[in-house]
Amino acid sequence: MTSEVYMNGKFVGNVDDPIAFVNQVRGERRKGMVSNNLNITYVQESNEIKIEASKGRVRRPLIIVKDGVSLLTPGHIKQLENNELTWDDLIKHGIIEYLDALEEDNALVAFFEEDLTSEHTHLEISPLSMVSITTSLVPYGNFNQSTRLNAGSKNQKQALGFYAANYLVRMDMDVNLLLNPQMPIVQSITHEISNYAKHPAGQNVVVAVMSYEGYNMEDSIIINKASIERGLARSIYYRPMITEELRYAGGLIDEICVPDKDVKGYRSEKDYKYLEGDGIIYPEALVKEGDVVIGKTSPPRFLSGMDEYNLASSTRRESSTTLKHxxxxxxxxxxxxxxxxxxxxxxxxxxxxxxPEVGDKFTSRHGQKGVIGLIVNPTDLPFSASGIVPDIIFSPHGIPSRMTVSHLIEMVGGKVGSLAGRYINGTSFDCEGEQALREELLSLGFRENGTETMYNGQTGEKFHARIFVGNMYYLKLKHMVANKIHSRARGPIQLLTRQPTEGRAKEGGLRLGEMEKDTFVAHGAALLLKERFNSDKTFVPVCETCGSIAIKDEYKNISYCPSCGDSVDINEVEMSYAFKLLMDELKSLCIYPTLKLKNKY
Amino acid sequence: MDPIIKEYKDKLPEKVLAEIEANIPARISQTKLREIMELTVVEYGRMKVEAGESVGLVSAESIGEPGTQMTLNTFHFAGVAEMNVTVGLPRIIEILDGRKEIKTPMMEIYLRKPYSSGKDIKQIAANIKETTLVDIIAEISITVSELVLEVTFNEAKLKEFSVTASSVAKLLQKSVGSFTITVDGLRLVLKPKTKDLKNLNELYRIKEKIKETFIAGIKGIKQVLPVKREEEFIVITAGSNLKDVLKLEFVDEERTTTNDVFEIASVLGVEAGRQALINEVFKVIENQGLNVDIRHIMLVADAMCAGGVIRGITRTGVVSEKSSVLARASFETPIKHVINASLIGEVDYLTSVVENVMINQPVPVGTGMAGLMVKPGSVEKK
Known part of the structure; x- marks a missing residue:
């Protein structure tokens, strides 16, 4: 049977025995005669051989299996442990090879060595290699739905931690640092491999699974005030402010200094109070919104005529860097x-x-994220018979629909780990079993299912239900209310439309949109609607004779029409500025709108 | 009907009167009955929509909001290929936009007495279905050397549609006049009359054209499906031709219907069209398991049919009828409307809602409708 051979997608020739050919090329590759960067696949459906050596393919390493026996022997492993053998050696010796997505179609890969049959061509180095590094940080991940693992790894990427040891001399944008980060009690092997101890991103807390006064509805959590005061989930936020002395045409230059009083746009003296002689603020100054951090003046924007020879400070502009709203x-x-x-x-x-404050976001490593709903005094929190008060109360309603079994196992594992004083191995597919953990917990003098008798902190009454309590690794996420809280009663408006600005950064308003408007109309609340929409209310003088917009001179206190003169009746009409703008824009299109005035009553 | 009930004919609708009639005890005193009637009038008045209520906007919201929950799936008839129906939001949009060509025209043909119980149902269905030449032939070929077309019939099919080769030849003659057609048993030979038909492409074109020649049945009915609904047989069709179907003697013309509202309006009049519109929209909403008061749909249908023809709610339809320039411009293609208005010097009297929102004046609905007037001189000066 003749098959066509394609190299990097181009036809190169025919082969009589495709399977023998493919096997031969693979054999040569394992011997090192052909580049190990090359992948070859026989596609049975179309009877084609596809050879790929181009860039941009995703490839992954697998142990080669021959006649149902892994080529990686215990001898190799011993050599690896003694540093007598490296990863590259394994590839060179044809023990491990990289397959791309297409060649994987020709392979039968076993998860575990025990599963190997003569049919198998490869053996997985570890079943953990099927997930990403971040996902493999989720303990007991093999007990979960895949969507929860995705959520879990996504959340971990947003966690605050210790990102770099030289942070003090770095000028990164938006830096968050967790104070007192810890290693998780329940770990996976990836924590060890990835040097997690060098950049941890969370803290171990005592979690009770129960409701509390309805303040942990909809995934919110209750947090212990004493824990916060002891420093739980405290973080530091760094933000740089940058400015430079720009050079302009004509040898003009910005100047970093304390601006003179006669500079255009001078703020009040109070705003510059933190600046030292060089125009830069001193370290450890406590600054608030509006304070100048770096004083700077710039040359005037437009130069014309004699101004060029008169570069007095009075023409310079103020362009300092200040703290925003x-x-x-x-x-x-x-x-x-x-x-x-x-x-x-x-x-x-x-x-x-x-x-931490109400509204800050936290998560466990299982995609169980939530915000703080209430910060409670430890006196009001439930306590166990041994006097343990939880740091966090997590709502039980988050569990059934999401089926995050790993969350529950981590609680038991964390409890065992903290009581026995050791780390627990929670690597997916290769973890300490739930049964063993339960037995150990029992031997440590606790109920084997992790529940404890607890008492209501407010009344002292014993709860009828036993509460599931355990230790977990909790992460503080970078979404904090302090960065998001926003409100406005009055504030800046846009120049063009005179309507409120948009967005938190510009202290903007919240739009009452088209559909919201409809609800007012549906209720027949005509005057309320008008009031809601009068953010750009203006009074426009209108000429009664020609109906065009007249001119009102506030200084001379006279009104006149540009076309009919001042001997006509001019009336002020209330309308939205947006409509006045619409009329102006129509005029720019050579359409002449006029207003016919009529008494309303 | 009781004379006292009759007296209220102008004050209450007939449906309510009938309901009272049916529910009052057989013996009732005059005063009691009058009391009932008076209370009914008061209650009925209370149920009326108040003046100034934004009925249009409430209808729009009431149809629009459930629309966000509708599925985009099309419904398939089990077992029949190519017999699917547009449902859900696409169907609603199709109806309210007033599309002339709907995606899946469909008919429900009810039958008269002997046939409705299933007599000759297969035959009837086959008779309704549009049959073209392709449906009854076995082969169609071109003899290149002689430049002739040869059509070979399928004998069984000929019988099924009760046509003969010669009758088909007559029909074909109409569509291809420039050919002489000779019948040879089950074969037809089409030979061009003039010799100047040298172009083979032309012959191919004719070949494709005659395939579509209408032979029997009703034009536009692409598929037929006899169904048993409750106790009787009906025929559901893909494709619609109400006018011709109603002419058939075995069809119950009172109940037979189509989902093409324009066809209903043109055959049965705009009032029927309005009712069809309501039925079609309501059917979709019911199918989706949603709950919208039928009066909202009636209002929309009224608005669409008010001009005597069905107009869609589009910039070329209902919206183009708005008197206000600003209202039209705020819907779609604003520049077109503003420019046209400026050419003829149109005046906007600001009588409706949208315009007044734009200039930020009280909208003339609800509390915005009422004004306070004082007669000069009626207030004493102090």
């Missing part, structure tokens, strides 16, 4: 340097301590 913190670090163009560059880092 709602920002606050402590000046942490000042850096003076120059950029690629040789301009003076000033970077100031602001530090802010973030203490």
């Amino acid at each position: 709602g920002e606050q913190g402590v000046i942490d670090f000042v850096l003076l340097t120059e950029n690629e163009e040789g301009n003076k560059l000033v970077q100031v880092r602001i530090r802010e301590q973030r203490i």
Whole structure:
């Protein structure tokens, strides 16, 4: 049977015995005669051989199996442990090879060595290699639905931790650092491999699974106030403010300094109070919104005529860097340097301590995220017979629909680990069994299912139900209310439409949109609707004769029409500025709208 | 009917009167009955929509909101290929947009007495279905050397549709006049009359064309499916031709219907069209398990049919009828409307809702409708 051979998608020739050919090429590859970067596949359906050596393919390593026996022997493993053999050696010796997605179609891969039959061509190095590194950090992940593992690994990527040891000399944007991070009690092998101890991202807490006064509805959690005061989930937020002395045409340059009083756009003296002589703030200054961090003046925008020869300070503009609305913190670090163009560059880092507050987001490693619903005094929290007060109360309603079994096992595992004083191995597919954990918990003097008799902290009464309590690794996520809280009563408006600005950064309003408008109309609340929409209310003088917009001179207190003169009746009409703008835009299209005035009553 | 009940004919609808009539005890005193009637009038008045209620917007919201929950699936008849029906949101959009060509036209043909119990149901269904030449032939070929077309019939099919080769030849003659057709048993030979038909492509074109020649049945009925519904047999069809179907003597013309509202309006009049519109929309909403008051749909249907023809709720339909320039411009293609208005110097009297929202004046619904007037001089000066 003749098969066509394609190399990188191009036809190169025919082969008489495709299977023998493919096997031969693979044999040569394992011997090192052909590049190990090459993958070859026989596609039975179309009777084609596809050879790929191009870039951009995803490949993964597998142990080669011959006649149902793994080529990786215990001898190799011993050599590996003694550093007598490296990974590259294994590839060179044809023990491990990389397969791409297409060649995997020709392979039969066993998960475990015990499963090997003569049919198998490869053996998985570890079943853990089927998931990503982040996903393999989820303990007991093999007990979960795949969607929860996805959520779990996604959440871990947003966790606050210790991202780099040289953070003090770095100027990164939006840095969050968790104070007092810990290693998880229930770990997977990936924690060890990835040096997790060098950059941990969470803390071990005592979790009770129960409801509390309805404040942990809809995935919210209750947190112990004393725990927060002891430093639980405290973090630091760093943000740099950067400015440089820009050079302009004509030898003009920005100047970093304390601006003179006669500079255009000068703020009040109070705003510059933290600046030192060089125009830069001093470290450890406590700053609030509106405070100037780096003082700077810029040359005037447009130069014309004689101005060029009169570069007095009065024509310079103020262009300082200030804290925006709602920002606050402590000046942490000042850096003076120059950029690629040789301009003076000033970077100031602001530090802010973030203490957990209602609305901050937390998660366990199982996709069980939630925000703080209530911070409770330890006196009001439930306590166990041995006097343990939980740090976090997690709602039981989060469990059944999501079926995160690993969450529950981690609680038991964490409890055993903390009582026995050891780390628990929770690697997916290769973990300490649930049964063993239960037995150990029993031998440690606790109920084997992890429940405990608890008492109501407010009344002292014993709860009828036994409460499931355990230790878990909790992560603080980077979404904190302090970055998101927003409200507005009055505030800035847009220049063009005179309507409120949009977005938190601009202290904007919340839009009452088209559909919301419809609800007012449906209720017949005409006047309320008008009031809601009068954010851009204006009074426009209108000429009664021609119906066009007239001019009102506030200084001379006279009104006149540009076409009919001042001997006509001019009336002020209330309308939305957006409509006035619409009429102006129509005029720009050579359409002339006029207003016919009539008494309303 | 009781004379006292009759007296209220102008005050209450007939349906309510009939209900009272049916429910009052056989013996009832005059005063009691009058009391009942008076209370009914009060209650009925209370149920009426109040002046200034934004009925249109409430209808729009009441249909629009459940629309967000509808599925986009099409429904398939079990076992019959190519017999699917547009349902859900696409169907609602199709109806309310007033599309002339609907995606899946369908008929439900009810039958008269002997046939409704299943007599000759297969035969009837086959008679209704549109049959073209392809359906009854075994082969159609071109003899290149002689430049002739040859059609060979399928004998069984000929019998099934009760046509003969010669009758088909007559029909074909109408569509291809420039050919001489000779009948040879089950074969037809089509020979061009003029010799200048040298182009073979032309012959191919004719070949494809005559395949579509209408032979029997009713035009437009692409598929037929006899179904037993409750105790009687009906025929469901894909494709619709109400006018011709109603002419058939075995059809119950009172109940036979189509899902093409335009066809109903053109055959039976706009009032029937309005009712069809309501039925079709309501059917979809019911099918989706949603609950929308039928009065909302009636209002929309009324708005669509008010002009004597069915108009969709589009910029070319109902919306184009709005008197306000601003209202039209705020819907779709604003520039077109503003420019046209400026050409003829149109005046917007700001009588409706949208315009007043735009200029931020009280909208004339609900509390915005009422104004306070004082007669000059009626207030004493102090």
